[in-house]
Amino acid sequence: MTTDSNVTATTEQIQWKRLSPVASVYYLFKTVKAFIGQALPSLAPLVIVLLNSDDKALIATLAAVGFATLLVVSSLLQYWFFQYQLGDNEIKINQGVFKKQHRVINFDRIQNININQPIYFRPFKLVILVIETAGSKGGEGDLAGIGQPMAEDIRDQILQRQSQIKASQIEAGNDAASTAASTDTESTDEPIATASTGDLIRYGLSNNGMYILLAFMAPFFPKIEEIINYFFSKAELAAMTEALGGNLIGSIIIVVIMIASVFLLMMLISVLGSILKFHNYRLTLTDETLKRKSGLINTQEESLNLSKIQAIARQSNFIGHWLGRENLILRQAGGGGNKQQRRNNLFVVPARIAEQSEQLIETLYPDHPEQIETHPINRRYIFKTLLITLILPVLLISAPFVIQQHFWVMSFYLLPVLCYPLVAKRWRNYRYGKTDEYGLIRSGFIGHKQVLFPLFKVQRAVISQSPVQKRRNLATLTIYLASGKMRIPYMPIEHARQWFDQIYAKIETDSRPWF
Amino acid sequence: MTTFTNTQITVDDIPAVSSVEFTDLHPKYCKVNLTDTIVWVTIPLIPLSLILIKGINIPLIWVILLFVLLVPLAFVLSYYRAKARRYAFREHDILFQQGLFWQKTTAVAFNRIQHIDLTHGPLERKYQFSSLKFFTAGGSSVDLKIPGLPEDDAQRIRALILDKINQNPNQDMPDQGSLQGKEAAPHDD
Structure with missing residues (x-):
């Protein structure tokens, strides 16, 4: 193995290349991150030694200097031992200081190829080329610290190679059907979607990621009193309660204000996150490849081959609904069940108005029908949902109380009645429809979600029937795509069978690759 | 390799799942499957009954009754479940x-x-x-x-x-x- 990046090896071998020395900064961050994530808890004994020693300042300085040196040396070594080689069909990577790793990534195995630019690479015009394969956990195939033009070159080369392979596959197979998908796509550098800061604020508000955060914080809600006490003294609190109307009402108002401010804070975080990630959003389509470029501090460039889109979802929560915006999510094949990974496999086009979404879908699926006739699901869905999610749990939980004659618990029996309108709304919004080529599933109750997918992308379908459904000639159809599963509950059994038969006829006769 | 054909099919021509003739699993397998039930129903019942008797003081007769009812039921169900595959x-x-x-x-x-x-x-x-x-x-x-x-x-x-x-x-x-x-x-x- 040659060690200098400028030395050209014999004519047969292509030279091994090194990253830019600035890459060691990337490794420094990476090591620090890994360190915080993994090694920090095991440092507790050291801290105890530190606290028990006489010369706290001296030992602390020594420890700090020691760590810093260790980190710097380790990132320099990581940089030094990282070499890559670009072939016609694959990229080879050698890395590892003690544990050597030799990796060969075949171009046709690459699932995603993105270009990211952290802020510390910006002055040097360097980028990270992120190469993801279906099985990779992340980071293994990153070329951190190569020139931007070069990264773009490599990416284009890989994408070109991939489309060559694809073209030969298509040639061997069904060309009548495939031309429909590939002809009409424009190839300009004009963005097909952009987003202003205003749009991004709207995206931040209408993005459901926020509620995931909320669920995360749910365990803290019972402790809300402690949290309040932490921030305010008893006297202050008493004064506030007094000012707000005293006693119970005052306390309730304080709690409501607290919850509202947590909510607002999260909205703010969500909006900031959205701007951080999607600032200067530009979506372009070249040949068959979508490219998304955005980012406030770290610029990210993400590309996606059109043939890898498994489904397109238009979705919005109630805030988005109210703002008249929805988000377009291009779903890709997700490796495994890992939630985090799933989320990374989503390609988001933020804050579209309905016409923009339609236009974009038109560009991505040129052959998709403008109108798909949809059907409602059966009304019994309401009863079943109420029964399983509310009536049974409420009855079970309340039973011991009622037996002990605490009849006030029975007021909870009103819960299903109160929730009825919501469930009924969900039922009304649940619709499904298909044409020869596409399937469409709509759902949602305070927001909306509409998933459009080409039938040939389906991996598997399941018809299931409970005893009740069987009596009523109903069934639930579950459709598995490489990007996840979707359900159509309580549809007539004939429809379920029609979908099932048509899906399998489609995937068995259509030879376009799903991947 | 045979030449590829893709003649248009009307809805009536699509092979229907409802007209497929299914094959049952091997009859002997349904019985082998019963041995499985012993492992999955009977064995977990033993610690459960111990808890019921020692822990909650439920009379032995009830526990025996539970066994007498549950175990045969589990066997019958699992036999027919295997048959239904x-x-x-x-x-x-x-x-x-x-x-x-x-x-x-x-x-x-x-x-x-x-x-x-x-x-x-x-x-x-x-x-x-x-x-x-x-x-x-x-x-x-x-x-x-x-x-x-x-x-x-x-x-x-x-x-x-x-x-x-x-x-x-x-x-x-x-x-x-x-x-x-x-x-x-x-x-x-």
Whole structure:
């Protein structure tokens, strides 16, 4: 193995290349991150030694200097031992200081190829080329610290190679059907979607990621009193309660204000996150490849081959609904069940108005029908949902109380009645429809979600029937795509069978690759 | 390679799942499956009854009654559950049906198969049965499993399907390493 990046090896071998020395900064961050994530808890004994020693300042300085040196040396070594080689069909990577790793990534195995630019690479015009394969956990195939033009070159080369392979596959197979998908796509550098800061604020508000955060914080809600006490003294609190109307009402108002401010804070975080990630959003389509470029501090460039889109979802929560915006999510094949990974496999086009979404879908699926006739699901869905999610749990939980004659618990029996309108709304919004080529599933109750997918992308379908459904000639159809599963509950059994038969006829006769 | 045809089909011509003739699992397998029930119903019942008797002071007679009622019921159910499992092979896919009360029908198209596992648990091995597991890219676990196939049949079916997959020129798809199934479980579900 040659060690200098400028030395050209014999004519047969292509030279091994090194990253830019600035890459060691990337490794420094990476090591620090890994360190915080993994090694920090095991440092507790050291801290105890530190606290028990006489010369706290001296030992602390020594420890700090020691760590810093260790980190710097380790990132320099990581940089030094990282070499890559670009072939016609694959990229080879050698890395590892003690544990050597030799990796060969075949171009046709690459699932995603993105270009990211952290802020510390910006002055040097360097980028990270992120190469993801279906099985990779992340980071293994990153070329951190190569020139931007070069990264773009490599990416284009890989994408070109991939489309060559694809073209030969298509040639061997069904060309009548495939031309429909590939002809009409424009190839300009004009963005097909952009987003202003205003749009991004709207995206931040209408993005459901926020509620995931909320669920995360749910365990803290019972402790809300402690949290309040932490921030305010008893006297202050008493004064506030007094000012707000005293006693119970005052306390309730304080709690409501607290919850509202947590909510607002999260909205703010969500909006900031959205701007951080999607600032200067530009979506372009070249040949068959979508490219998304955005980012406030770290610029990210993400590309996606059109043939890898498994489904397109238009979705919005109630805030988005109210703002008249929805988000377009291009779903890709997700490796495994890992939630985090799933989320990374989503390609988001933020804050579209309905016409923009339609236009974009038109560009991505040129052959998709403008109108798909949809059907409602059966009304019994309401009863079943109420029964399983509310009536049974409420009855079970309340039973011991009622037996002990605490009849006030029975007021909870009103819960299903109160929730009825919501469930009924969900039922009304649940619709499904298909044409020869596409399937469409709509759902949602305070927001909306509409998933459009080409039938040939389906991996598997399941018809299931409970005893009740069987009596009523109903069934639930579950459709598995490489990007996840979707359900159509309580549809007539004939429809379920029609979908099932048509899906399998489609995937068995259509030879376009799903991947 | 045969020439590719793609004649248009009307809805009536689409092969219908409702007209497929399914094959039952091997009758002997339904009995082997009962041995499974001993492991999964009877054995867990023993510590449970101990808890009931010692912990909550429930009279022995009730616990015995529980056994007398539950165990035969479990046997009957599991026998008929095994009986209700049926499979069918078509030209381009495998179909599988299961469920006594909650019924399920699914299929895996040959050109969506990522890989096939042939497994046998200790009991299956004793009676020379195998299970075939089919994996697609649409999910992280087994997509379709045919249990209780006589060893030879399982081998033959697998070879046949692999052959069919290899005939198809478009099967040049990346093997998704992350979708590998877990190690063969030593028992049926």
